[in-house]
Amino acid sequence: MDSELSVIVAAFGYLALLFVIAAWADRRARQGRSVIASPFVYTLSIAVYCTAWTFYGSVGRAADAGPSFLLIYLGPTLAMLSGPLIIRKMVRIARAQRITSIADFISARYGKSSRLGALVALVALIGITPYIALQLKAITLSHAVLMHHPVAPSGVTSAASFLSDKSFWVALVLAVFIMLFGTRHLDASERHEGMVAAIAVESLVKLVAFLVVGLFTVFMLFDGPADLFARAAAQPQLQHALGLSAVPGGALGWIGTLLLAFLAFLTLPRQFQVLVVENVDERHLLRASWLFPLYLLIINLMVIPIALAGLLLSGTGSDPDSFVLTLPLSAGQEGLSLFVFIGGLSAATGMVIVETIALSTMVSNQLVMPVLLRATSLSRRLRGDLSGWLLGIRRIAIALILLLGYLYHALIGDAYSLVTIGLVSFAAVSQFAPALLLGLYWRGACGLGAGLGILVGIAVWSYTLLLPGFAQSGWLPMSFVEQGLYHLSWLRPYALFGLDDLDIYSHSLLWSLMANIGVLVGVSLFTHQNRLEQTQAALFTGALTEGIDTAPLWQGQTTRGALRDLLKRYLGSTATSRVLAEANATDNITSIEASVATTDGENAAAMDASASPQLIARAEQALAGALGSASARVLINSVVRGEALDMQAVLRILDSTSQTLEYNRRLEQKSRELARIGEELRGANERLRELDRLKDEFVAMVSHELRTPLTSIRAFAEILRDSQDMPEDKRAQFLEVVVLESQRLSRLIEEILDLARLESGRLTLHPKPLDLVALTRQSLAAVQHPIEERGVHLEAIIDLDEAQVVGDPDRLEQVIINLIDNAAKFAADQAPRVLLRLERHRGHIRLSVEDNGPGIAADERERVFEKFHQLAQQSPASGHTRGRPRGSGLGLPISRGIVSQLGGRLWVEDADTLDGASLIMELPDAPREMQAS
C-alpha cells in the first residue's frame, strides 16, 4: 500500500468517529433518551470479548491447531447460556452493593476485605497488561503489513522509534478517549453510556469487516465454498488440518481449553465491566444469552475458509496471523485491506478501552485509595474536597496502564505470538473463578481461603506459564524448562510431576485450579468468618431470593452533619446534595431538612440531628460506588460511633437464638414427658404396693380362715383320741362336728380356688343358652328344704314362663343358691323371710333376692363384694346366732365374678317388698331367635 496518509486519515478518522458517537450517546443519556437500553446494544458491548486476537489470531490458530480456535468461543457460549442463572445473580448483587469491578466484587463477597481486593487488582494488572500490549502490537503489526506488503514485517516494531510507531499514537488517543468517557462520573458503578455505545459500534464494524473479507475470499478468490474445500482436500499436508489430531493436547487438551475459555469469560475484568457493571436492565440478559453466542458463531464462520485459503495461496512462508490482511492485499484490493485494518483496529481499541477502564477502577479503588485512607497523616494534609483527587487518581491510572501496556509491547512484546499472550492472560484471570463462583453459591467460603487460593493459584500459573515464557524469550536459561528447577525432572514447568500429555495451557490450568480450589476449600473448612463476612456471604449466596433486603442497615450513631461532610469531601457537593435529597425522599424527612440538603445551608440544628440507619446505608452505597466497598466501609466506620450491625447479622443472631429456643422447647417437652412417665410409674408402683398389701392381707385371712375349722377338727379329734371312755352319743356328736368342719374346710378351699381362677382369668365357663326360670326352680328345690329347716320362710315370685339367657348352668345355680343362702343368713332373727323374684327388666332378666334383715348401709354396699368382707362384719356377732352356718366371705365376690363374666351385673339395693337388703342379678335377655342367628 503506498498512501500512508490515507491509512493515517482512515485510522484517526475512525477514532474521531468513536468520540462523536460517545459524545452523542452521553448527551442522549443526559436527556433521558438512552441509546444503550436495548438487549442488542448490550450484546454488542459484550462482544468486546472478540479482540484483535479473534480478528487476526483465530485464523492463525486455525491454520496451526485446527478447530481448537473454536473452543475460545464455545466456552463463552456455555457461560452466556448459563447467564440467566449465574450472571444475573452477579448483576443483582452488583446493583444492590454498588460494585465497581471484579476486584470490588470479590472483596465485597469476603467481608469487604481491602487486602483481598488489592490482591485481585494486582493479579489482574499483571495478567492483563500483556493482553493490552497484545492489542497494541496487533495494531503495529497490521499497520506494518499494510504498508510493507509483501515484505515480511519482521523486526519492524522493535527497531522503530515510538514516535513513528502508530500504536503509540493510537494509545495516546485512546487514553484521551477513556479519560473523557470512562471517568465521566465519579461513581464508577454508574454506566458509561458513551463508552458502551462506542464499543457497540466497534463490535459491529469488526463483525462486518471480518465477514466481508471472508466472503471476498470464498467467492472472489475461489468459486464458492465447495471449490475452496475441494482444493484444500486435495492438498496432502492439509489432510489433518481440521481434525482433532491437529489440536494440542488431544481430547483432554480440548476440554481444558474449553474450561479455560468458560472461566476466563466470567472473570476477565473487561467482561465483568460490560456484563455486570454496564448492564442497564437485568432482562437484557435473557436475549443476550442467545444473541451473543450467535454473534460468536457468525464471526467465526469465515475463519476456516480464510485459514485454508491463506495456506493454499500464500504457502507456508507467511505468518498465518496476517492472512486476513495479506489475502486482499495480494489480490490488490487496497480499499478492502484498509477496511480490514479498520476492523482490526476496532477490535483492538474496543478491548483496550474497556479493559483500561476496568483496570483503572481497580487500581484506584482497590490499590491506591485504601493506602491513602490508611496513611492518616496524608489524609489529614488533604483537607477539603477530595472528589477532584479521586478522578485525578483514576486518570493517572489510565495513563499509567496504557503506558505500561505500550512499554510491554515495545520492549518485550516480540517474545510472544498473539495466541500465546491471550491464553496466558486467560489462565491468570481464571484464578479468580473459584473465589467468584464458589463465593456465589457456597456460604462457607471464607476470605482467607480465597486470598490464599488466588495466591497459590497465581504462583503455580507463574511457574508453569509465565517463567517458561520468559525462558523462551531468553531471559532465563532454557534448561529450566527442559530439565526442571535444579535439574529435578518432576519440576519441569510444562510437565509438572511428569504430567506431559496435556498442552501447556490445560496443564497450567489443571494444576493451578486444583491448588487454588484445594486451598480455598481447605482453609474455609477450618477457619471462622467474622460477622461482616458472614453477612456478605449470606447476601451474595441468597441474592436471588425474593424479599431479602440487600441494603445493610447500620446500628451506629452519627449526625447528619458528619455524614454530609464526609460525602462532600469524597464526592463533591453536587453528588452529596443528590444523595441526601434521595435519602430524604425515601425517608420522608421534614421539608426543612430537605431544603437544607439541597440549598446546602448551614442549619445547625438539622445537621446535629442523628442520621437514620437508611441514610447511613445510602451514604455507604454512594461512597462504595466511587471508592469501592472496602474503602467505603473504612470511611463510614470513621464517622459512625458504635457497633455496625447489619440486618443479616441480626437475622443470623436471631437465627441461632431461635435455634437455641427451639432446643430449649424440645428439652422442656422431653422433661415434661419424663415427669409424666415418672408420675405414671409412681402410680403403678403405688398400685403394685396396694396389690401386694391386699395379697398379704388375703393370705393372712385365708390362713386364718383355714386354721379355724382345722383347729376345731384337731381339737375334737384329739378329744376323741384321748377320751376312750366317752359316751357314744357324745362321740357321735363330736364326729359330726369334725365332719361338718371338714366339709366347711373343703368348701372353703374350693371357693378359694374358684376365686383364684376368677382373678387370674383361668375360670373356664361353658356358656350355653338356658332357661333361667327352670334353673331358678331347680335351685329353689335344692335349697328349699335346708333353709326351711332353719326356720326361714322362703317365697318365690316368678312372673315369666321362660327366660332365655346365655350362661354356664352349674355356675349360675351356684350363684343363685349362694344368694338365697346369703339372704337366709341375714334375715331377721324373728320370723326370717326371704323373697326371690324373677322378672324381665329393660331387656334384661332380673333375679332379686330380698330378706327382712337389718339391711346394708349405702356406703357398705360395695364392700360386701370384697373378699372376706363378711369376716370383719360378722366376727363380733359370731357368737349369737340361731346356729346359722358361717360363710367364708368369698361367696359374693365369686358370684359377682361369675355374673360379670357372663355379661351381667350383681349389686345390692334396698329391698322393695321386705325391709332388708336386696341382692340383684341381671343377665342380658337372649331370646331364642337371636341365638339362632
Added chain:
Amino acid sequence: MMAPRRTERLVVLVILAALLFTPPLILLADRPAGGLSWLAAYLFVAWALVIGLAAWLLERGPRE
C-alpha cells in the same frame, strides 16, 4: 423473572451444549470427508442448534 420450569430447561440445555462440545461426542464427528475432517462442520451445526434452542426457550412466553 425466571420461572422454575424455564430455569430447569435452561440448565439441561447448558448440559446438553457441554456434552455436544466435548469428547467423546466430538470424536464421532472427527472423521475425514473427502480429505478434511467433519469436526468443524459438526461443531458449527451443534452450535447453531444450541443457539436455536436457547432462543426458542428464552424468547417464548410472556415478556416480563
